[in-house]
Amino acid sequence: MVVNASIIFNEVPHGAPVPGKTLKRVEEELDVATVDLEGGLLVKMKAVSLDPYLRGRMRASSKASYNQAFALGKVIDTLGVGIVERSDHPDFPKGAILKGLLPYSEYALLSKARLDMKLAKVVEKPDGIAWTTMVGACGMPSATAWIGLYEIGRIKKGDTIFISAASGAVGQIAGQLAKREGLTVIGSAGSDEKVAFLKEIGYDHAFNYKTTSTQDFLEQHPPSVVFENVGGETLDAVLATIQNNGRIIHCGSVSQYNLPPDQQYGLKNTSNVVTKRLRWEGFIVSNHDWTEFDKTMPKLVANGEIKFKEHVTKGIDNGEAFLDMLEGRNFGKAVVSLE
Amino acid sequence: MVVNASIIFNEVPHGAPVPGKTLKRVEEELDVATVDLEGGLLVKMKAVSLDPYLRGRMRASSKASYNQAFALGKVIDTLGVGIVERSDHPDFPKGAILKGLLPYSEYALLSKARLDMKLAKVVEKPDGIAWTTMVGACGMPSATAWIGLYEIGRIKKGDTIFISAASGAVGQIAGQLAKREGLTVIGSAGSDEKVAFLKEIGYDHAFNYKTTSTQDFLEQHPPSVVFENVGGETLDAVLATIQNNGRIIHCGSVSQYNLPPDQQYGLKNTSNVVTKRLRWEGFIVSNHDWTEFDKTMPKLVANGEIKFKEHVTKGIDNGEAFLDMLEGRNFGKAVVSLE
Known part of the structure; x- marks a missing residue:
């Protein structure tokens, strides 16, 4: 018993x-x-x-x-x-x-x-x-990073990617995978300790969104592709600063999940989808084929190429x-x- | 002189x-x-x-x-x-x-x-x-309808499309082109006279958004693809009602153009981009190749296949x-x- x-x-x-x-x-x-x-x-x-x-x-x-x-x-x-x-x-x-x-x-x-x-x-x-x-590191968040970057964002060398909630489960893997592909990688997180960790795992730029304005930072480093985990005000700043023809990999809206309908943040900058010719796409990782991920990710984790x-x-x-x-x-x- | x-x-x-x-x-x-x-x-x-x-x-x-x-x-x-x-x-x-x-x-x-x-x-x-x-009818709005439907929305027979500002320059052409491809076509417009016109040119469903709630109507006829010209509250209703894996062809936000920044409508339902796995894409018609349109549209207009x-x-x-x-x-x- x-x-x-x-x-x-x-x-x-x-x-x-x-x-x-x-x-x-x-x-x-x-x-x-x-x-x-x-x-x-x-x-x-x-x-x-x-x-x-x-x-x-x-x-x-x-x-x-x-x-x-x-x-x-x-x-x-x-x-x-x-x-x-x-x-x-x-x-x-x-x-x-x-x-x-x-x-x-x-x-x-x-x-x-x-x-x-x-x-x-x-x-x-x-x-x-x-x-x-x-x-x-070999679970769903990493698969989410993988599918988001390769299938939805179709990242390519030379892109500048911004990743919100970058020290989180998805973000820390997405940043490292993007760096391996030759992108410039920017991340935001909610403490200086997390920001230091982002730099440690290879992020080119990282900032604490509680002490640095996301919009100000992104105006200095306009992304061509965004891995968005946060929603709300962060997403509005993304829409304001993203480059023309940018892609938004919309993975989550963690800032909004706990808010009742009448307190949901109202996004003001969505007209930019038209004026900047953006592609903004959501996805659910369980609807995608993990074969490539399952084949590659455990090796990258086992041989230390991906830190977590x-x-x-x-x-x-x-x-x-x-x-x-x-x-x-x-x-x-x-x-x-x-x- | x-x-x-x-x-x-x-x-x-x-x-x-x-x-x-x-x-x-x-x-x-x-x-x-x-x-x-x-x-x-x-x-x-x-x-x-x-x-x-x-x-x-x-x-x-x-x-x-x-x-x-x-x-x-x-x-x-x-x-x-x-x-x-x-x-x-x-x-x-x-x-x-x-x-x-x-x-x-x-x-x-x-x-x-x-x-x-x-x-x-x-x-x-x-x-x-x-x-x-x-x-x-052979100008930019028709080219916009064409590029939006075929290149951005990738419409296919069996889709249900909702077109806002449907009696407008883009909408009236988009609806007819979509109907020719075998879609179910829904349109909204701002007067009963415009609604009657939509039915005349082949829209399956049409409603006056000033007297019928867009959200209520779309809940009865959830679209799989949306040709969005209006922005603001209409777009929020679209996000609330669109089918899973839906596509939003974002062509304009005419309801917002005249509003100062602090009066822009705040979109509440953008988390649905993730939960419904939407693809939401903006475009500027002048950046696209009009060859196919220029070849086909004048004939359709000349022989009366497209009313305008x-x-x-x-x-x-x-x-x-x-x-x-x-x-x-x-x-x-x-x-x-x-x-």
Whole structure:
């Protein structure tokens, strides 16, 4: 018998999620040796990923969006990695490493029906890579950086790219990949410490948006392509300063997710889409083909060509780690270690 | 000796242009028989085009934009057509028809230096087409509809397209071209008379945005592609209702051109660019290749396959016709006959 801790979606939040109310830690006793698998698996989870898009799933199930709302009272899921502890399913033998959309729990019982949805697959774990890195530097944010730069932004040598939330999970990888391709790379972040980190990983220019005006800085260094993670005022500054024929890779609007509809920032500079002939494109990484990324990224991480920073929380909490990530108090990719 | 009337840019406007102040009619005596051509041409202008983008050129010359500011005190130019009356230039013989960026005047003196900039070229005028139609249905707005639909929107059979300002110069052509390609076509306009016209030229659905909420209407008919001419609240309704993977062909923001910066509408729904994976793209028709358009459009107009409506003003005024066009009091493509 073990006590299995999980996080459930307890209540639809208005504005910012409240730890213990929106997300809530629950415990149940689980007999890992004898629990009936009914054709599925018992997985010992090793790490899960905390990402801003999860905020969007914390909504009433009646509200449609590009992803599924979390079910009230149920354990939430996110990108995770774990080891098959017991198996009733021939495709997932005991000891296999499973990666994909998995429960935010210490132990996960996966039904055969769920496995058939192919939300998770068996993967190799390269030597010397931590469990958290499997969902961190080799996880969804890095795939987002990859797809955004190559498929949406179609970056090319000579471009000047501005990356907002640059020390975040997506930004730190996007900047390094862009630098490898010969771009001039500019990043903004919310503290001097983060700015120093950006310079350390090869950003040509970096500034603290809390003490330096984004618009002023970009007027000095007008970007030809922008990897936009923030939305709101930052995006307005981007529209004001981006070069003619610029491209905006719109990846997220983290500054707006917690605001009620009547407090959403109103963008004033969208007429520039016409006058500057911009291409502004959104994307959802899960709709794109990761083959090239999956083939290349683990090697770059394993041989140290891509540096990364993780913000590791240990164990299951009441959603405090998620809120910290959402409000920018993490430094690097937010992951939870469940070892 | 003739009296040659022209319109000059007299004063930078704050908000809407004021007839007689912003634009002003001036007259000068011109000896058409003997005036020195200095290697250039004397052209009798036949028609000029009034277009919203001209508002953007009525700015202080210190303010950079995608096009050139009008020079204070000088005659403005716009797409026009005329006949060469006298020529000092071998490429432009007497009697040739000249079309392009030309002065808003009854008679135009074009220097050799100006001709070398190739802002206007010699064209054929098909039988049975009015002078105004040369700059109307065969002019820039139709080219804008063409490039927007085919190059930017990449329309395909089965798409549902929403066109704002649909009875305007661009919209009436865009709707008909889209219908020819097998799209479901929805248009909005500012009067019931305009709505009736839209249905007459083949729009599947049309509504008066002054009496019907754009957002409510589009919720009933969510578009997959949008030809956006209006900006502001209309564009916010588009972002709220457009289908996943939708494309926004951003052609203009006519609702915003006359507003000072602090009164620009603040768009609230731009996070949907990400969640709906939208592609939102602006373009300037003069940067695109018109070859295909120039080859096809005159035939469609000549054989009646494309219907069009012109709002013809006769002669040179103090800018009243321009203001009417900008504020939507015209019905169809605004042109000025100078015959």
